[in-house]
Amino acid sequence: MVKTTSKWVCQQCGYESVGYLGKCPSCSAWGSFLEETTTKGNDFNSAANEFVNNDKPQLLEDIKINATFRIPTHISEFDRILGGGLAEGSLILLAGDPGIGKSTLTLQTCGQLASADKKILYVSAEESANQVKSRADRLEIKTDNIYIYPQTNMENIKTQIEELEPDFVIIDSIQAIYSNNVESTAGSVSQIRECCNILMHIAKSKNITTIVIGHVTKDGNIAGPKVLEHIVDTVIYFEGDKYKSYRLLRSMKNRFGNTSEIGIFEMQSNGLKCITNPNEIFLNERSKISIPGSAIVVTNEGTRPLIVEIQALVGSTPYSTPRRVTNGFDMSRLLQILAVLEKRVGLNLSKQDVYINVTGGININEPSADLGVALAVATCARDIVINEKTVIIGEIGLTGEIHPVNNIEKRLVEAKSSGFTSAVIPEMGKLKYNGKIKIIPVKRLIDAITACIKKGDK
Ligand code: TYD
Ligand code: MG
Numbered sequence: 389m390v391k392t393t394s395k396w397v398c399q400q401c402g403y404e405s406v407g408y409l410g411k412c413p414s415c416s417a418w419g420s421f422l423e424e425t426t427t428k429g430n431d432f433n434s435a436a437n438e439f440v441n442n443d444k445p446q447l448l449e450d451i452k453i454n455a456t457f458r459i460p461t462h463i464s465e466f467d468r469i470l471g472g473g474l475a476e477g478s479l480i481l482l483a484g485d486p487g488i489g490k491s492t493l494t495l496q497t498c499g500q501l502a503s504a505d506k507k508i509l510y511v512s513a514e515e516s517a518n519q520v521k522s523r524a525d526r527l528e529i530k531t532d533n534i535y536i537y538p539q540t541n542m543e544n545i546k547t548q549i550e551e552l553e554p555d556f557v558i559i560d561s562i563q564a565i566y567s568n569n570v571e572s573t574a575g576s577v578s579q580i581r582e583c584c585n586i587l588m589h590i591a592k593s594k595n596i597t598t599i600v601i602g603h604v605t606k607d608g609n610i611a612g613p614k615v616l617e618h619i620v621d622t623v624i625y626f627e628g629d630k631y632k633s634y635r636l637l638r639s640m641k642n643r644f645g646n647t648s649e650i651g652i653f654e655m656q657s658n659g660l661k662c663i664t665n666p667n668e669i670f671l672n673e674r675s676k677i678s679i680p681g682s683a684i685v686v687t688n689e690g691t692r693p694l695i696v697e698i699q700a701l702v703g704s705t706p707y708s709t710p711r712r713v714t715n716g717f718d719m720s721r722l723l724q725i726l727a728v729l730e731k732r733v734g735l736n737l738s739k740q741d742v743y744i745n746v747t748g749g750i751n752i753n754e755p756s757a758d759l760g761v762a763l764a765v766a767t768c769a770r771d772i773v774i775n776e777k778t779v780i781i782g783e784i785g786l787t788g789e790i791h792p793v794n795n796i797e798k799r800l801v802e803a804k805s806s807g808f809t810s811a812v813i814p815e816m817g818k819l820k821y822n823g824k825i826k827i828i829p830v831k832r833l834i835d836a837i838t839a840c841i842k843k844g845d846k
Pocket of ligand 2: 490491492560
């Protein structure tokens with residue numbers, strides 16, 4: 389039986405309502421509701437659930453699992469964040485800003501998989517076959533195993549997958565394909581959700597590993613659909629400044645591995661190259677002379693400590709409300725650090741603009757960079773330089789105390805091997821690290837600033 393239903397859906401967050409709403413009660417967006425009509429026939433009824441074919445509950449003890457079979461992509465940084473390779477039959481969402489390199493990475497992955505004798509169907513919904521071919525030439529991919537299919541209709545794609553029986557399917561991109569089951573335009577929340585459900589069903593029932601590419605909007609959502617994130621097995625974000633050559637892959641969800649790993653690439657004229665020694669590269673970007681407002685922090689991304697420079701610029705403001713601008717660091721965290729600096733250290737920033745920049749186009753999400761940010765701001769405001777061979781590690785609490793951070797030994801080892809000679813770190817009992825780096829333990833933010841002033845006066 390075919391049933392047609394109509395509903396109003398928020399295009400920002402996927403909230404559904406029976407009638408039009410001016411403001412979304414879920415995400416507070418204004419004017420984001422669009423009417424969407426869904427026609428459900430027997431064929432696609434609960435497409436996502438068809439692979440769950442047990443109609444009775446089973447005893448946990450009786451369930452036999454097959455070990456997840458992983459296919460390595462032989463792109464070392466991609467394998468690192470996937471947990472060793474693409475899990476067979478999984479659905480992976482690769483999201484990022486337009487132009488960041490999603491199609492390049494997937495085509496390079498296809499090249500590697502094709503040389504391992506895997507059959508691949510590359511659905512190009514945005515670019516013509518010629519465009520994909522010229523990218524493949526640029527990446528020097530020559531193989532008989534990759535089929536390019538410029539198509540936007542989900543039902544046609546489904547038919548071709550059934551005929552071709554590939555090992556891998558690439559959808560580039562999910563925002564450009566539409567299903568006949570839904571009457572809204574391609575890219576709407578209902579279309580994206582329906583197409584993704586159909587792809588999930590195909591991936592699970594036929595054991596085809598599927599990579600779905602999704603664009604991210606200005607405000608950081610995978611255009612409209614956060615809704616996709618809970619359908620797919622793995623969500624990977626491509627980040628970085630597209631005007632610079634470094635790119636970061638970050639896994640936000642992974643049903644088959646760990647989520648804290650990052651992969652680092654450089655975009656070159658013939659594709660993305662893995663960066664295995666990121667610290668050397670990030671430190672090379674650093675200015676050679678010490679300048680007030682620069683602090684080196686050691687963040688711990690996954691299993692790898694990363695050494696990055698935080699730059700701060702503090703200057704008197706021409707505006708009635710001072711400006712706070714960050715690039716690569718969380719704004720609300722910066723505001724919290726500035727409040728602590730004002731209240732606990734007595735640094736008056738109410739008439740000062742504050743700009744923060746993390747070099748290398750990286751986003752730092754870890755709180756251990758707090759102390760580096762605070763010291764960069766404080767030393768810039770006071771015109772002091774931090775010793776260029778010192779790293780700064782620590783999380784700041786609201787009372788101005790410095791909280792311990794995890795994996796401190798690993799961070800110190802990395803700092804030492806990159807040529808640093810001293811480290812300002814939280815006071816944290818006995819350290820297992822006994823390498824040759826001078827440790828300056830600090831309990832409070834004011835102690836850290838005093839320690840840096842002493843160094844600055846050298
Ligand atoms: P692309 O993969 O098309 O981005 P997305 O699919 O995320 O929109 O790549 C975007 C940019 O990368 C484009 O501006 C050209 C550049 N590029 C290179 O610098 N080197 C290369 O080898 C390739 C294929 C692309
Ligand atoms: Mg693309």
